Amino acid sequence: MRTLWLRFYASLNDFLPTRWKQRTFKLGFLGSPTVRELLVQLNVPPPEVALILSDGRPVDFDYRPKEGERLSFYPIFYHLLPATPLHTLPSERPPRFLLDTHLGRLARYLRMLGFDAAHLSDPDPGDAALARQAGEDGRVLLTRDRRLLARKAVRYGYFVRATVPKAQLIEVLDRFDLHALVDPFSRCMCCNVPLEPADAEAVADRLPPDVRARYPVFYYCPACERIYWEGSHHARMQRLIHQVVRGHTS
Template structure:
């Protein structure tokens, strides 16, 4: 079984949904940054992960070769790298994911699609220096986290462009 290759299925096209195991939690967050629907179920046993991936037509992302060999998930990808941003580049290339039109549209914690924050939510949760900014403020309907464009998102964008230079503006 080759690492870094889809073991049993053809590459998923853009819009693929993913399920990452506990070993790939950081990869899951980077995929969410790109707007990819990426579940992370670190407490679930391997059999349940495979069942969820099959039931929801998700690509299982794992580095657990034993899981792949014995449970044979229908759609699986084993990143070769240990480095999360290199893993992200592998997934993007393998699944032929298109460059997103916008980043930070999913909650990095719970995976829910973000919605625009109300003016009251923004005023209550973002620093005063951000409140007059034209950049969007978003809120997660799942866990309630609030997201805005700040130095953290600038650093994340820079890291993404280094990992995926073909997507850099």
């Protein structure tokens, strides 16, 4: 009989008996099982595990622990992940999103805060195409449709719990730890395309005279050619940031 010391963090404790929750516990085992086999034996679903540390070093599901090792298990959405999650979320920060057709308002909010939030609604692409595109692009599919997330083509997906758009925005910022990555005035709210700096002279004839005089900096969307300046959406944007973004000081 060999011995391991195990510790499960945050929501992974949901799967453990009370005596093992929120503490390091001793597990005896025979043979040379992989970490995945140990998890299955403990009734902890491997897809909910984002990171496994063996004596502080990341290991994968096929790792076979040795006598006396200490293993720590972290779920996805754990905010202090010391390494890239195993397979359940894209490693890029911030992640890119694809929103289901009914989440148009959330898509616009995310873009307003600078996040890449693709949204196909006209015409409605249908579930199969949405799932395929999210998978091919490596985007996190955001939806309130659990059947959509069950499709095999979805690599990364998240079921949005909230029903009100502003609450949905806060939920996504929290779940994906995006508060510190907010970058307003960087993306077109209509097209999801990154904004580019515009030469004030070049766009002068498309601006009201008072705007031209008051604001020195302009951005434009290369897709729809809409021009943005700090006055145009600034107050609305600042209000939104104030309401939903934690730790934002501007």
